[in-house]
Amino acid sequence: MSYKKKTLNIRKLVSYIWHLSIIQFFIPARFYSSWEYRRNTGKKLNLNNPKTFNEKLQWLKLFDNNPFYTKLVDKYEVRKYVAEKIGKEYLVPLVGVYESPQDIPFSELPEQYVLKCTHDSGTVIIKNSTSILTEREIKQELRNAMKRNYYYEHRERPYKNITPRIICEKYMVDETGSELKDYKVFCFNGKPKLIQVDYGRFTKHHRNLYDIEWNYLPFSIQYPTDSSIHINKPNKLPDMLRLATVLAKDFPHVRVDFYSIYDRLYFGEMTFYHGAGLEKITPDEYNLYLGEFISLPYEDNNRSKVKK
Template sequence: MNYTFFKKNISIIKKFIPDTLFLRLQYKYHLGESLNLVNPKTFNEKIQWLKLYDRNEEYINLVDKYSVRKYISKTIGENYLIPLLGIYESVDEINWDDLPNKFVLKCTHGSSSNIICKNKSELNIKESKKLLQNWMKKNWFWYGREWPYKMVKPRIICEKYMVDESKNELKDYKFFCFNGEPKIIQVDYNRYSGHKRNLYDINWSYIDASIGVPSDSNVMIKRPEKLDEMLKLAKILAKNYPHVRVDFYFSNNEIFFGEMTLYHGSGFEIFKPESLGGKMGGWINLNRKKENV
């Protein structure tokens, strides 16, 4: 298989390839290795296995950025939700004049489909509409075969714009949970100006490793004042699932829920060192799930 040809023509051929074959091809392309689904061991291999065989209907609401708000309100409380400014079925429903000077628009049915507005007078609304319209037409299922996204209704939400102590960005605290237990915390920062990710254990000790995006040992991120509360909340939200990543923000000394991610990096990110991917894979217990396959 010519993988360069595969990538260039994926928009045409992706819908005609069975899920298992598609994931094998993508795995080989991104990671340069053959995918072992018979006896998966690494984190990335087990993520592919979960895509194919873990079909919990609850996942559809978890990945929907609007529907998940109801789950958060019920399980940990609506006080952890970022204030919602609007919900739209289409781009045409957005009344841009009514939006505040700062806001965030997000498509509810995918990832990396956000418009962050820090100053509405400088926002190119025409270009923003075009981006949103293109995103609303996409079904993210076809890009990584993350099956819950196939059933998510495309919508747009508008949330309050927030920053952390830097006054310039909002660091993303991502808790990798396994059978309900947080094990590793990934902090994303400088996302739009030299994106980095630092890794920490639950005691906030720096882990000299990276997942997909480089880390920087010279940047020592301060332990969040409410880290223990974040860990407690992550446990509550993750308790029913073999693996999920629970994300939080910390702004004005308050915790806000970000999202729940079932398939980090779609299972195609490079671990450095590789041993970290093996270690994290060992934390995902598929035995109970395999009994139902």
């Protein structure tokens, strides 16, 4: 084994141990975010004069401490906000909400359904005709998720004080008859600027990027883009942009997600720090391009207010 490869493996091992260590829970948020940013990007985080999209997301994570964000990233509580702002007809039908996996009445659930934890990002269990998960396996996965405080993953403050719960939603598919495409509208100061379409998430994950006129954009965010895969412009795109504008009003940056199902729009979620500000943007010049859309809301003297 070469010296370079051996050194790289040691660094990976140290990084892995650090990530699992209880020590991380006592590390100040600013130090942790700077360390995590460098670990993921290989670059030093510039918080004094952030320019790129990811740098500005790190700044917002640390200094834009709006307590209302906690309600909006809670997958159950945000439903009330959406119903109030744009109408309950845009919500995916709710089957139930539960305090723990033991409370879920599996025998009474529909044949197909979706379970989500309200307090984290990524815990989604889809039960459909192709799923082979047993009830026992589902409960174990949910028990593990319920123990986590997602804030400590990337220091995204809105997740810190969410009450962990589980929601069950109706299983839905679009005109393809398979998994739904995610339409993610990136809003800056309440104005949509970019639409990310995620598809093939459980097979071969791709992301195509479009401007608000549905022109394909030649860059990628973390996952590959494919210009040869034609994604039709949603018939309800103007409505999608209008609804995103209403939900994103007064926030410096937020991503508002939708599903488009047989020309009906359904709200997905709201995300304030896309990919925790760590996802690779290629070519790198688009990292700067997106960063120009974010106007940071606070002065430098507020930076001393960062907490653990």
